[in-house]
Amino acid sequence: MRLILVVSCLTLACVCAYGQAANAPSFEVASIKPASRGARIGCSGGPGTTSPGIWNCTFVSLEFLFANAYGLQPYQFRPLDWMNDVRFDIAAKVPAGTTKEQFQRMQQNLLVQRFKLTLHHEQKEMPIYELTVGEKGLKMKKSAPVAAPAQEDPWSVPKVSMGKDGYPVFPDGRGGMAGFNGRYRWTGVNVSMQDIVKTLSGRLGRPVVDATGLKGKYDFDMTWIVDMSGIQASLAARGMAPDSGPPMAEADSGPTLQQAVQDQLGLKLNSKKGPGDIVVVDHAEKVSIEN
Numbered sequence: 001m002r003l004i005l006v007v008s009c010l011t012l013a014c015v016c017a018y019g020q021a022a023n024a025p026s027f028e029v030a031s032i033k034p035a036s037r038g039a040r041i042g043c044s045g046g047p048g049t050t051s052p053g054i055w056n057c058t059f060v061s062l063e064f065l066f067a068n069a070y071g072l073q074p075y076q077f078r079p080l081d082w083m084n085d086v087r088f089d090i091a092a093k094v095p096a097g098t099t100k101e102q103f104q105r106m107q108q109n110l111l112v113q114r115f116k117l118t119l120h121h122e123q124k125e126m127p128i129y130e131l132t133v134g135e136k137g138l139k140m141k142k143s144a145p146v147a148a149p150a151q152e153d154p155w156s157v158p159k160v161s162m163g164k165d166g167y168p169v170f171p172d173g174r175g176g177m178a179g180f181n182g183r184y185r186w187t188g189v190n191v192s193m194q195d196i197v198k199t200l201s202g203r204l205g206r207p208v209v210d211a212t213g214l215k216g217k218y219d220f221d222m223t224w225i226v227d228m229s230g231i232q233a234s235l236a237a238r239g240m241a242p243d244s245g246p247p248m249a250e251a252d253s254g255p256t257l258q259q260a261v262q263d264q265l266g267l268k269l270n271s272k273k274g275p276g277d278i279v280v281v282d283h284a285e286k287v288s289i290e291n
Contacts, residue, residue, distance in 0.1 A: 024105055024109045025095075025098070025102040025105050025106050025109070026106055026109055026110070026113075027055070027092040027093060027094060027095075027106050027110060028092075028093040028094070028095055029092065029093040030090065030091070030092040030093070030110055030114070031090065031091045031092070032088055032089075032090050032110075032114055032288040033088065033089050033090075033288075034086075034087070034088065034089075035058070035059040035060070035087035035088050035089050036059075036089065037059050037087075040058050040059075041058055041059045041060070042057070042058065042060065043055065043056065043057040043058075043060060043068065043090075044056055044057075045094075046094055046098075046103050047094065047098050047099065047100055047103050048100065052094060052096075052098075053093060053094050053096065054091070054092070054093060054094065055090070055091075055092045055093075055094055055103075056090065056091050056092075057088065057089065057090040058089055059087050059088075059089065060087065060088060060090070061083060061084045061085070061086065061087055061088075062079075062083045062084075062086055062088070062111075062115065062284060062286075063079045063083035063084040064084075065088070065090075065107070065111060066079060066083065066111060066117070066281065066284075068107065069104060069107035069108045069110075069111055070104075070108060070279065071104065072279060073201065073202050073205065074205065075126065075205050075206055075207075075276070075278075076276075076277070076278055076279060077278060077279040077280070077281070078122075078278055078279070078280045078281065079281050080281050080283075080284060082286065083281065083284065086286050088288065092106075092110070094106070111284070113289070114285075114288045114289045115284045115285045115288060115289070116283060116284065116285050116289070117281065117283070117284045118281075118282045118283045118284075119279050119280060119281050119282055120279075120280055120282060121277055121278070121279060121280070122277075122278050122280050123275050123276070123277060123278075124275070124276055124277075124278050125273055125274065125275055125276070126206065126207070126273070126274070126275075126276040126278075127206050127271065127272075127273060128206055128207045128208070128209055128271075128272055128273065128274040128276065129200070129204060129206060129207070129208045129209070129269040129270060129271060129272070130208075130209050130211045130269075130270040130272050130274075131193075131196075131197055131200070131208050131209065131210055131211060131212055131267055131268070131269060131270075132211050132212055132267070132268050132270060133212050133213075133214070133266065133267060133268070134262055134266045134267055134268040135268070136266060137266055138214070138265075138266040138267070139220075139263075139264060139265055139266030140188075140218040140219065140220040140265050140266060140267075141218060141219045141220065142216050142217070142218060142219075143189070143190040143191075143216070143217040143218055143219050146190065159171060160176070160178045162180060163185075165183075165223075166180065166181075166183050167180070167183045167184070167185045167223045168180050168183070168184075168185050169185070170185070170187045173189065174187070174189065175187045175188050175189035175190075175191065177199070179226060182225050182226045182227070183223065183225055183226075183254065184223065184224050184225070184226055184257075185221070185222070185223045186199070186220075186221075186222050186223075187220075187221050188218060188219055188220045188221070188222075189219055190217045190218075190219065191217060191218055191219070191220070192216075192217050192218075193210050193212055193214050193215070193218075194210070196210075196218075197209065197210045200257075200261070200269075203257055204257065204258075204269075206276075207274070207276050208269070209274065212267065220264070220265055221264075222260045222261070222264040222265060223254065223255075223260065223264070224254060224255050224256055224257045224259070224260035225253070225254035225255065225256070226257070
């Protein structure tokens with residue numbers, strides 16, 4: 001049985017700075033070549049990893065690079081039709097001391113410089129969720145005041161162990177989101193409603209609007225299951241799934257994310273239509289400009 005682990009570091013901030021400043025940070029060296037398919041697909045390295053000075057990507061599409069560079073979910077952007085068809089291998093040297101914001105700007109500027117990427121914003125009516133307090137009341141606990149929050153590396157991911165119930169477990173006092181074979185846990189520590197709606201938006205694939213009126217910060221621990229066959233199909237459509245191997249294991253039973261939000265957090269997701277901001281790619285070259 002193949003074990004699938006997904007860990008999300010919820011303290012990462014999305015840097016969506018469009019355009020390129022004159023003093024924009026850049027990689028010291030960046031090689032972009034047409035992909036030669038290997039066993040591994042995706043990106044590794046960079047600030048906060050065991051290889052902070054090197055960023056490598058293997059068999060990644062321009063659509064993936066764009067979404068990754070700008071921190072966008074699929075519902076937040078409209079790529080060109082062909083952007084998932086062309087694949088690249090990238091090897092880049094990251095300057096010492098690069099911050100997470102600078103690292104993301106480097107990725108953005110690489111696309112602008114080497115693929116002549118241009119884009120614009122549009123407002124579009126789309127399905128949204130309005131988040132309210134549930135009829136049975138709030139079930140999250142208000143966080144205790146902290147005089148001096150611990151200074152942690154926002155790129156660090158806490159070690160996750162497997163609980164007896166099959167759900168991942170975080171160390172005491174640490175929060176995050178992780179999943180083992182379709183069983184997910186989100187442990188929130190001192191989390192604001194702004195962070196909650198941002199995370200739910202990413203997980204649910206549509207904007208979540210905060211209508212709770214809650215202003216504090218909260219602690220909570222929630223679990224749910226995810227249909228791994230759907231994830232595998234999505235990865236395969238994007239060319240991110242391996243060619244062979246057994247299918248991802250399925251969780252036997254448990255609540256969906258929407259049910260967990262209602263039953264375990266005391267919040268309710270109300271499906272509606274509303275305006276949303278999307279990023280539209282106007283132009284990109286299919287071949288990288290010379291290294």
